[in-house]
Amino acid sequence: MADELTPETPEEEQPKKTHKQRKNGLYPGVSDELAESMRTGWADTELHGLEPIAQAAHTAARRAALSARFPGDRLVVPAGRLKTRSNDTEYPFRASTEYAYLTGDQTENGVLVLEPTGETGHTATIYLLPRSNRENGEFWLSGQGELWVGRRHSLTEAEQLLGIPAKDVRELAEALTEAEGPVRAVRGHDSVIESALTDKVTKERDEELRVYLSEARAVKDEFEIGELQKAVDSTVRGFEDVVKVLDKAEATSERYIEGTFFLRARVEGNDVGYGSICAAGPHACTLHWVRNDGDVRSGDLLLLDAGVETHSLYTADVTRTLPINGTYTDIQRKIYDAVYESQEAGIAAVKPGAKFRDFHDASQHVLAEKLVEWGLLEGPVERVLELGLQRRWTLHGTGHMLGMDVHDCAAARTEAYVDGTLEPGMCLTVEPGLYFQADDLSVPEEYRGIGVRIEDDILVTEDGNRNLSAGLPRTSVEVESWMARLKG
Numbered sequence: 001m002a003d004e005l006t007p008e009t010p011e012e013e014q015p016k017k018t019h020k021q022r023k024n025g026l027y028p029g030v031s032d033e034l035a036e037s038m039r040t041g042w043a044d045t046e047l048h049g050l051e052p053i054a055q056a057a058h059t060a061a062r063r064a065a066l067s068a069r070f071p072g073d074r075l076v077v078p079a080g081r082l083k084t085r086s087n088d089t090e091y092p093f094r095a096s097t098e099y100a101y102l103t104g105d106q107t108e109n110g111v112l113v114l115e116p117t118g119e120t121g122h123t124a125t126i127y128l129l130p131r132s133n134r135e136n137g138e139f140w141l142s143g144q145g146e147l148w149v150g151r152r153h154s155l156t157e158a159e160q161l162l163g164i165p166a167k168d169v170r171e172l173a174e175a176l177t178e179a180e181g182p183v184r185a186v187r188g189h190d191s192v193i194e195s196a197l198t199d200k201v202t203k204e205r206d207e208e209l210r211v212y213l214s215e216a217r218a219v220k221d222e223f224e225i226g227e228l229q230k231a232v233d234s235t236v237r238g239f240e241d242v243v244k245v246l247d248k249a250e251a252t253s254e255r256y257i258e259g260t261f262f263l264r265a266r267v268e269g270n271d272v273g274y275g276s277i278c279a280a281g282p283h284a285c286t287l288h289w290v291r292n293d294g295d296v297r298s299g300d301l302l303l304l305d306a307g308v309e310t311h312s313l314y315t316a317d318v319t320r321t322l323p324i325n326g327t328y329t330d331i332q333r334k335i336y337d338a339v340y341e342s343q344e345a346g347i348a349a350v351k352p353g354a355k356f357r358d359f360h361d362a363s364q365h366v367l368a369e370k371l372v373e374w375g376l377l378e379g380p381v382e383r384v385l386e387l388g389l390q391r392r393w394t395l396h397g398t399g400h401m402l403g404m405d406v407h408d409c410a411a412a413r414t415e416a417y418v419d420g421t422l423e424p425g426m427c428l429t430v431e432p433g434l435y436f437q438a439d440d441l442s443v444p445e446e447y448r449g450i451g452v453r454i455e456d457d458i459l460v461t462e463d464g465n466r467n468l469s470a471g472l473p474r475t476s477v478e479v480e481s482w483m484a485r486l487k488g
Contacts, residue, residue, distance in 0.1 A: 035137060038140050046156070047154075047157050050160040052161060053161050056104060063114065063122075067114060067122040070212075071116070071119055075112075076111060076113050078099060078111045078112075080093070080094075080190055081191075093106075093108045094313070095108070099189075100313050107153075111172055113126075125164065126162060127169035127172045128155060129168075129169055155167065173192055182200075184208070210411050215411075215412045215416050217403050217404065218408075218409050218412065218416070225459060228468060231308050231315055232471070234268040234269055234316070235316040237268070238261045239318070239320060240486055242261055244487065249280075250324065252296075254280055254294050257276075257278040258278045258292045261276050265308040269308040269311060274317070274406045276292070277319075281301070282451070284451030285449065286451075298324055299324065299325055299329070301332055302321070315405075316469070321336060321453060323480070326483045326487060328480065332452075333476050335447070338366070340454055341366050342432040345365070347456070350460060350465040351463075354422045355419075355422070356422060359399060364390060367394050396433070398430060402427045402429055425459075426460040427458065427468070431454065433453030435451040436448055457469045
């Protein structure tokens with residue numbers, strides 16, 4: 001990685017010093033001749049006649065609903081800032097969900113401000129970094145100058161794309177410090193903005209804003225549903241990619257699987273929506289196995305839980321448990337088929353007017369029946385469910401909301417989410433599982449080390465539901481046939 005020069009610009013715009021610069025205590029010199037050369041001779045690259053982004057009308061409607069919910073309040077929603085990975089390198093930037101949901105923009109340092117226009121209504125302004133200044137050298141001397149990290153949109157271009165008036169974000173902190181009247185802000189993303197608002201906000205008022213924005217995302221609009229389907233379709237192709245290279249994974253490790261899926265996510269989307277779980281053998285019994293450094297062995301199962309995130313930040317969340325050699329053993333099939341039957345019952349319970357908890361209860365009932373039938377628990381089933389005894393092997397809830405966050409709507413009130421009612425446009429996962437730990441002496445040895453989860457992304461429709469991830473087979477027989485076809 002190249003090492004940048006350091007400009008004479010305000011401290012907050014200075015790049016981090018490199019190890020060499022810190023050691024010497026010096027900055028590279030810049031001659032007057034070079035500085036003059038870098039100021040001149042550049043073509044005008046302003047873009048004209050830009051069309052609004054695909055979701056512009058939807059983000060405008062979301063801002064209007066937000067305005068109606070908090071009349072008279074100034075509302076501040078930051079995108080966030082770059083986070084240091086190590087020394088002078090940063091993690092790839094991912095805008096806060098609240099900011100991206102309301103603007104469609106994904107650039108670091110951005111802030112959306114809704115200024116009240118009286119007792120009702122707001123004027124929205126998006127504050128962004130403008131194009132790099134070529135006169136003062138920021139363009140080429142700053143570590144975040146455009147010569148180093150790439151061109152960004154001008155404020156005029158941003159206005160055309162986003163449909164929101166745009167201003168220089170570097171002027172915002174001071175303006176917020178001097179602003180009067182009630183303010184609500186989304187916390188946890190931008191320390192500079194939060195510092196400017198220290199004496200103007202309260203934790204309780206800010207939490208009300210966060211909760212509202214979480215609950216507002218529960219019912220997806222047409223654009224969001226299309227993005228979720230796009231994410232799922234790419235994810236299906238990513239699973240197919242993995243099946244085709246299982247022989248290479250056997251020669252290396254679970255990381256070959258992780259890397260294979262990641263390639264699909266980066267080629268067709270923005271990233272993976274969460275850390276891929278590529279759990280082979282007994283690792284499948286660890287719910288969030290993301291180390292992905294274990295062996296991949298013929299005869300074992302691979303639990304692959306992964307999702308592509310689209311360029312607009314909507315993510316899929318799909319799981320399949322696959323026989324690495326292409327064929328389930330008798331005990332693997334027995335457990336897999338039980339989980340499939342449980343998932344079928346859960347999906348059938350997803351429909352408008354149903355309680356959110358209904359699909360979990362339906363899935364858990366089937367699994368409890370199986371555990372009693374296999375002699376692992378003493379019935380009756382109602383007793384098992386009342387005492388929650390099945391949870392030793394089912395472990396987790398059967399699903400969650402899905403959207404811009406893999407666990408979407410996480411700040412929603414209990415009564416609006418897990419104790420709420422399903423509506424058309426909601427999207428959720430149905431993902432029952434059975435997990436028999438390798439050291440579990442309460443089950444016969446043949447069960448130990450087997451973990452199975454099947455997960456699909458389900459859209460609530462007017463007359464029931466639609467499985468967005470139906471492109472991936474689910475029954476054990478279908479999975480085997482699909483794998484055989486892909487492996488050739």
